Amino acid sequence: MQRSIQEIKRQLEKTSSPKDPFIKELQSDSRKGVQTLLEGFMKRIEKEKQKKAQFKKLSSYERYYRKQGYRAIAGIDEAGRGPIAGPVVASAVILSEKAYIPGLNDSKQLSEAKREELFELIHNSAIAIGVGMIHSNEIDEINIYWAAQKAMLDAVQHLEQQPDFLLIDAMPLTTPYPSESIIKGDAKSISIAAASIVAKVTRDRYMIQLEQKFPGYGFDKHKGYGTAEHIEAIRRLGLISEHRRSFAPTMDFL
Structure with missing residues (x-):
């Protein structure tokens, strides 16, 4: 008895290998609907193959250092060096050797929805996550470079x-730990990419809450960056404690 199109669709959703006997069976089915489903299945398999290849490529640093005997490898990154308001946030993430989180990449290359999705996946599969946050008053005291560095060190200290x-x-x-600094590491290492996403999402959530506390500045939209909307809001409402006074153009309003 010939399978219905709906039965085939349900079965394909459960199939993960193009070598499955079921796939060979479909290849000899001349119905156009079946061949359309089969084509969609093969595209999905190819896409998953590409994701695995990309993940493997981004795991090269982790694989190299595991061969040197290291096991608890923490990736570290920060978010928020450029805005004129809000904290700089850093994260340290230790992923397990078996972790597989397809789609991991530099947080700046991802949509907000994708970052939120990956944020949850990272928390579900990470061995440990640490976060450090340095606020605007301290950023003004020690400058943004040292504040970002301090946030990173705090993130390491907060690892479980x-x-x-x-x-x-x-x-x-x-630090007391051996390390390697990688230029554009968030696009070259899964651990750093994971830290990039955790730092970015943590900071974005903070800024969304800040808009509820100080409505009218648009923090939920621009996240503290010096957009035209943000500058206009400062003109109307004035500076708040979250603004970095040592940054241009914020200092023009002092």
């Missing part, structure tokens, strides 16, 4: 498990 190696996005850190 001690790392034995650090992969850091660009910035060198002085």
Whole structure:
């Protein structure tokens, strides 16, 4: 008895290999609807193959250092160096050797919805996550470079498990742990990419809450960056404690 199109569709959703006997059976089915479903299945398999290849490529640093004997490898990155309001946030993430989170990439290359999705996946599969947050008053005191570095060190200290190696996005850190700083590391290492997403989402959520506390500035939209809307809001409402007074153009309103 010939399978219905709906039965075939349901079965394909459960099938993960193009070598499955069921696929061979469909290849000999001349119905146009079946061949359309089969074509869609093959495209899905190819897309998943590409995701796995990309994930493997982004795991090269982790694989290299695991071969050197390191196990708890923490990726570190920060978010929020450029805005004129809000904190700089850093994250340290230790992923398990078996972790597979397709789609991991530099947080700046991802949509807000995708970052939120990956944020949850990272929290579900990470061995440990640490977050550091340095606020505007301290940023003004020590400058943004040192504030970002301090946030990274705080993130490492807040890890639930001690790392034995650090992969850091660009910035060198002085720590008791061996480390490597990687230029544009959030696009080259899964651990740094995961930290990038955690830092970005954590900071974005903070800024959304800030808009509820200080309505009218648009923090939920521009996240503290110096957009025309933000500058106009400062003109209307004035500066708040979250504004970085040492940054241009904020200092023009002092």
